[in-house]
Amino acid sequence: MDDLFKERKEKVKGFKALRAKKNRFTALEIPDGLYEKCSECQKNLLKEDMIKNSFVCPHCQHHFRIRAMERLHLVVDKGTFKEVLGYKKSLNPLGMPGYLQKLEQNRQMNKINEAVITGIGKIKGYQYAIAIMDSYFLMGSMGKVVGEKIVNITELATKKKLPLIIFSASGGARMQEGIFSLMQMAKTSGAIGRHHQAGLLYISVLSHPTTGGVSASFAMLGDITLAEPNALIGFAGPRVIEQTINQVLPEGFQRSEFLLERGFVDLVVKRQDLKETIAKISKIHGIEVTE
Amino acid sequence: MSLKEMEKQIKGLEQQLSQLDSTDPQNEKIRLELVQLIAKIQKETYANLTPEDKVYLARHPLRPNANYYLKGLFKNFIELHGDRLYGDDRSILGGIGLLRDIPVTVIAQMKGKTVEENINHNFGMPHPEGYRKVQRLAKQAEKFGRPVITFIDTPGAYPGIGAEERGQAEAIAQCLMLFMELKVPIIAIVIGEGGSGGALALSVADHIMMFEHSIYSVLSPEGFASILWKDATRAGEAAKLMKLTAQDLHQFGMIDTIVKEPVGGIHTWPDYVVTQLKEVIYKELTQLRSQKKQVLLEHRYKKFRKMGEN
Secondary structure (H helix, E strand, O other): OHHHHHHHHHHHHHHHHHHHHHHHHOOOOOOOOOEEEOOOOOOEEEHHHHHHOOOEOOOOOOEOOOOHHHHHHHHOOOOOOEEEOOOOOOOOOOOOOOHHHHHHHHHHHHOOOOOEEEEEEEEOOEEEEEEEEOOOOHHHOEOHHHHHHHHHHHHHHHHOOOOEEEEEEEOOEOHHHHHHHHHHHHHHHHHHHHHHHOOOOEEEEEEEEEOHHHHOOHHHOOOEEEEOOOOEEOOOOHHHHHHHHOOOOOOOOOEHHHHHHHOOOOEEOOHHHHHHHHHHHHHHOOOOEOO | OOHHHHHHHHHHHHHHHHHOOOOOOOHHHHHHHHHHHHHHHHHHHHHOOOHHHHHHHHOOOOOOOHHHHHHHHOEEEEEOOOOOOOOOOOOEEEEEEEEOOEEEEEEEEOOOOOHHHHHHOHHHOOOHHHHHHHHHHHHHHHHOOOOEEEEEEEOOOOOOHHHHHOOHHHHHHHHHHHHHHOOOOEEEEEEEEEEHHHHHOOOOOOEEEEEOOOEEEOOOHHHHHHHHOOOHHHHHHHHHHHOOEHHHHHHOOOOOEEEOOOOOOHHHOHHHHHHHHHHHHHHHHHHHHOOOHHHHHHHHHHHHHOOOOO
């Protein structure tokens, strides 16, 4: 008799786990009563408040770096996201020592297979092909799989005549995959070009950080380019520039507001307003609202 | 023995050679031996070049820069300046000319031979206005149905304040997108150093050639070593890991042709290579020009599409 209960218990456990897995894209874990210090204003804040405020510090408006999954919950309508190529895992094309272990560590730590999540979903009812990068996964760097997933979702958007939105967060090309990473820049830019030629809308959202091979390819090719406040956006990293010119960089250099001033982004949008801004843009472009 | 060591050794031997009294007939035999020894050392070293040696050769101070090929390959060449937006980047030289009877647009990254030249050309490191000049000339080529031939030789795009202010990333990204869909044939030739996105911006092409001792990589070996190990002096080790030689890239299917260099590197006999190169480019161009635009573009897209597909 005991065995029977045990067996049943096990089964229920399994079902629960399965349900939790299914809900990966619909529910976000919010910790109770945890405090965190804001890295900008140093004030203590209740994590719950911070998360409810779109991962923005309620005191100083500092935008915390967020994971792809958190971004997905913030922007994409609940239960509408269908992931594509989520199973794809990177190999080690150059046989770089230690790379495979590093990948495995990152997969376990971040609970995603690669530095980008792609799929089709709705934002305020507007249907989009969506890519969200995760800067926690090996600095969001672009190797073969990230490039392939971006190209794949872009081609899918072109084929299905869908608008495309990419949330970038990346340090650039993935060094461990060398020349293969570099070629992803050409490949992704080519796919974006075809999406443009089809007369479809591409919104590029730049978040902290967007640099190197990602900024120098698809991230800078949007019809409309939005940036989150104070995000680091540029080609060369600030450290490299400082070493090259042998001087300290001015405050605010390569930040969103700096790019806005120099004419390289259309708008700097607070994270709390992002969804509404995307909806407005969608409306003007005549994107269909589906129930 | 590394290439640098070999060069030192040969220099020593050549000095001995020059010190021999040529009027003394007894020295003739020693002279012959020395010449043979030099040839033997050279041949042996060049047969077993390490990736580090290739990096050294690709950046060799005597290696001809793009200017040499421009002069040797094209007739009636006229340089065209400026991006019509900000300025004229001297690290990128562009213009129009004839390859035998075919009118072409030529775009080349320029390194200098002397310190003054290098300062003028910013050591071959373009600013955004350079990449915008590339776009202007490429669009012009498309309008007149001229094929584009590019020469790649850069450590990378310049990392500086002005470059960032004027949108280095945007300028490179636009180059990539434009070259992926440009409706004329494109041939890219890596003649020395192909460093990072700054090189890729000129290397999206229907046919990509690399000189036998040139390199092409996601980042300089020094940069790679300092990112991975926080130690730029381990560049030699990095070069080995990065797979950046023409032979590696050919094996990966990322480039189409390797242009042979004479033993000792191209700087020992550049004329020979130019004659050969002219032949190869002409042949390739004739073939590409015979293709329908749609086919050409589809091939180019697929070529890059399959790089790192699985």
